[in-house]
Amino acid sequence: MSVSFWQEPGAEKRPEYAEVAIIGAGLIGAYLALRLREEGRHVAIVESLHVAGGASGRNAGMVLSGIADNYYQAVERYGRSEARTLWAVTLRNRELMLGLAQRFGSPVGMGGSLVLAVDDEEARELREAAALLHEDGFSVEFHPTDPLRRGFCAAIHDPGNFVINPVHLVRSLIEAAGARLYEGSQVYALESSEDSVLIRARGLNLAAQQVILATNAFTPLIEPTFAQVIIPQRGQVLITAPNPPVLKLPCYANRGFDYFRQLSDGRFLMGGCRNRAFDEESTYADMATPRVQAALEAFLARYFPDVTAPVERRWSGTMGFTPDGLPLVGRLRRDERIAFAVGFNGHGLGLGLMAAEELLAELRGHEPGFFSARRLMNEAV
Numbered sequence: 001m002s003v004s005f006w007q008e009p010g011a012e013k014r015p016e017y018a019e020v021a022i023i024g025a026g027l028i029g030a031y032l033a034l035r036l037r038e039e040g041r042h043v044a045i046v047e048s049l050h051v052a053g054g055a056s057g058r059n060a061g062m063v064l065s066g067i068a069d070n071y072y073q074a075v076e077r078y079g080r081s082e083a084r085t086l087w088a089v090t091l092r093n094r095e096l097m098l099g100l101a102q103r104f105g106s107p108v109g110m111g112g113s114l115v116l117a118v119d120d121e122e123a124r125e126l127r128e129a130a131a132l133l134h135e136d137g138f139s140v141e142f143h144p145t146d147p148l149r150r151g152f153c154a155a156i157h158d159p160g161n162f163v164i165n166p167v168h169l170v171r172s173l174i175e176a177a178g179a180r181l182y183e184g185s186q187v188y189a190l191e192s193s194e195d196s197v198l199i200r201a202r203g204l205n206l207a208a209q210q211v212i213l214a215t216n217a218f219t220p221l222i223e224p225t226f227a228q229v230i231i232p233q234r235g236q237v238l239i240t241a242p243n244p245p246v247l248k249l250p251c252y253a254n255r256g257f258d259y260f261r262q263l264s265d266g267r268f269l270m271g272g273c274r275n276r277a278f279d280e281e282s283t284y285a286d287m288a289t290p291r292v293q294a295a296l297e298a299f300l301a302r303y304f305p306d307v308t309a310p311v312e313r314r315w316s317g318t319m320g321f322t323p324d325g326l327p328l329v330g331r332l333r334r335d336e337r338i339a340f341a342v343g344f345n346g347h348g349l350g351l352g353l354m355a356a357e358e359l360l361a362e363l364r365g366h367e368p369g370f371f372s373a374r375r376l377m378n379e380a381v
């Protein structure tokens, strides 16, 4: 949604002040707020909806090693050494996530996760992926047949993966950060002046020394520079009423397009199927659609006919995809006081904290790191 002329606070309204202003109260904004607070900085968070109102409050809660591509695909796409670095980064991210969940008493479901092949081609890729992972020192277990005995073709088990309640974690981070929080304040412009960046938001003018965009998919709506490199992709989910136990581990299948887990209370969560309607799902619109929801139900009926509990809720969330599948971290050349960590390609729980750490290092004067946006936005950052 845009902000109308009538919703503006008015240029005459005296700005409030913050040393650091983070835009976006999702996982990344919350984590950055906590880390900056620990460094003694005074932080404000400006959020258009409410805490965890975006993808961070709408995801499947799976904290997984790697990215949506399996390791074989990642080696093909990025090269061996880059893929190895990327996986190592996600393992460190996983440790950070677990540490935070434990620190804040946020529920965690341990035991690992499965990546499942839906056809012989994917099974061949998973075999290759597991072999490459072993060679590179990552411990996973390859199953040449379906460990669930439900018609999948092969699987990789990563024992270190886990699931969380994402909203509980984000709320805990925000609370611990103790940052000033402006909810319902959609930012529509960032204006640079000599002594600060003026954030113009619905009902708020806020001047800050440092601004951080933690707005993931929505970043191009504030900074058009990102229009070519952040592409919105809707993700849809359904959840059933409690069902007798059918599945112990969270699962990723069909090259990451489909994912599912059973919650400890028996509810079965099924998400994905975006690739059944690419044309409709490249959008900011927040709604569950008949086409994707029917695909989710068809997947369930095929592989889990014993999930008979009725669907209780359906929802959607917006992910930010980048052309090369990796996040974007950096500072804008037009005003280096405006920094960003965005573009998590549907995997922000898996690598978002490390992208945030990379941004913090850059702000402390280190060289741009692995996720530097310079690779795609050389003119602008």
Ligand SMILES: Cc1cc2nc3c(=O)[nH]c(=O)nc-3n(C[C@H](O)[C@H](O)[C@H](O)COP(=O)(O)OP(=O)(O)OC[C@H]3O[C@@H](n4cnc5c(N)ncnc54)[C@H](O)[C@@H]3O)c2cc1C
Pocket: 023, 024, 025, 026, 027, 028, 029, 046, 047, 048, 049, 050, 051, 052, 053, 054, 055, 056, 057, 058, 059, 060, 061, 062, 063, 064, 185, 186, 187, 188, 214, 215, 216, 217, 218, 219, 221, 222, 234, 235, 236, 237, 271, 316, 317, 318, 319, 341, 342, 344, 345, 346, 347, 348, 349, 350, 351, 352
């Ligand atoms: C259905 C679904 C399932 C997913 N499952 C998983 C999973 O299992 N594992 C995993 O790793 N990842 C998953 N993801 C991806 C993951 O949720 C995201 O990568 C992650 O939450 C990104 O966090 P963020 O803080 O960058 O973005 P967000 O959580 O989207 O936060 C951005 C915030 O910025 C706010 N904002 C936007 N524009 C403005 C503005 N103009 N002014 C003020 N505020 C603004 C938004 O309201 C939002 O709260 C899933 C995503 C979806 C949608």
